Amino acid sequence: xxxxxxxxxxxxxxxxxxxxxxxxxxxxxxxxxxxxxxxxxxxxxxxxxxxxxxxxxxxxxxxxxxxxxxxxxxxxxxxxxxxxxxxxxxxxxxxxxxxxxxxxxxxxxxxxxxxxxxxxxxxxxxxxxxxxxxxxxxxxxxxxxxxxxxxxxxxxxxxxxxxxxxxxxxxxxxxxxxxxxxxxxxxxxxxxxxxxxxxxxxxxxxxxxxxxxxxxxxxxxxxxxxxxxxxxxxxxxxxxxxxxxxxxxxxxxxxxxxxxxxxxxxxxxxxxxxxxxxxxxxxxxxxxxxxxxxxxxxxxxxxxxxxxxxxx
Numbered sequence: 451x452x453x454x455x456x457x458x459x460x461x462x463x464x465x466x467x468x469x470x471x472x473x474x475x476x477x478x479x480x481x482x483x484x485x486x487x488x489x490x491x492x493x494x495x496x497x498x499x500x501x502x503x504x505x506x507x508x509x510x511x512x513x514x515x516x517x518x519x520x521x522x523x524x525x526x527x528x529x530x531x532x533x534x535x536x537x538x539x540x541x542x543x544x545x546x547x548x549x550x551x552x553x554x555x556x557x558x559x560x561x562x563x564x565x566x567x568x569x570x571x572x573x574x575x576x577x578x579x580x581x582x583x584x585x586x587x588x589x590x591x592x593x594x595x596x597x598x599x600x601x602x603x604x605x606x607x608x609x610x611x612x613x614x615x616x617x618x619x620x621x622x623x624x625x626x627x628x629x630x631x632x633x634x635x636x637x638x639x640x641x642x643x644x645x646x647x648x649x650x651x652x653x654x655x656x657x658x659x660x661x662x663x664x665x666x667x668x669x670x671x672x673x674x675x676x677x678x679x680x681x682x683x684x685x686x687x688x689x690x691x692x693x694x695x696x697x698x699x700x701x702x703x704x705x706x707x708x709x710x711x712x713x714x715x716x717x718x719x720x721x722x723x724x725x726x727x728x729x730x731x732x733x734x735x736x737x738x739x740x741x742x743x744x745x746x747x748x749x750x751x752x753x754x755x756x757x758x759x760x761x762x
């Protein structure tokens with residue numbers, strides 16, 4: 451078994467096609483097929499089901515590919531730290547809930563390093579996908595939040611997937627809306643102020659548990675709600691329909707523009723989950739790559755500096 455064979459099977463799994471995988475790997479399809487068959491023979495298992503529609507991992511294949519990604523991740527980390535003469539292009543990917551500050555920190559990091567040495571990837575996606583991406587090795591770290599409402603079920607899910615949560619910043623709830631919204635000039639906003647306006651939230655899929663909601667206070671009784679799948683649509687709905695969402699208050703004007711603002715949310719005394727802890731998830735007992743450490747440092751710095759601005 452070789453590192454090269456491990457890369458082959460992970461790319462085939464991602465692409466679902468031997469032809470597409472061979473193009474990305476710069477290897478002929480017959481040679482790729484032969485390499486996989488040799489690996490299957492060595493392991494004594496079938497890794498892929500082959501059909502006219504492409505290839506899909508078997509149950510054994512899924513389990514093997516999961517471990518293969520872990521080995522490749524650690525191998526690449528070793529090369530990054532010690533393989534000074536390596537010509538392998540290093541990879542770094544993150545998955546995140548829909549946070550402009552996570553994208554902003556990513557942008558600043560890429561500016562520092564450029565794309566000559568690294569192959570970067572950022573996936574702004576649903577909560578469960580963030581967790582799955584880190585578990586499957588597609589992303590080295592994932593950005594999400596925990597609060598009193600979702601902490602127990604999400605920590606249980608993270609533990610079962612061999613993942614850990616590292617906190618970075620604790621935030622109070624803010625109402626995020628556009629600067630011409632009728633409530634924009636209020637010093638604080640309560641639930642009763644919001645009853646005439648649609649609450650916007652990110653769709654979590656057909657199997658989306660309410661514990662996966664990206665917005666705090668997701669179980670409150672909202673008279674009007676609209677779901678969206680991307681941040682640009684969410685911002686358009688804020689302007690077009692005077693919609694709002696509940697967030698950490700940490701936003702990026704450089705990316706979202708200056709038409710939006712965050713107003714402190716005034717919670718009732720018995721409101722559960724009005725505070726949130728933003729952090730990152732990663733695989734337990736696995737060393738973060740140098741680039742991942744730098745991204746976390748950039749993210750932590752941005753969160754803390756922005757929170758200082760909110761306090762003023």
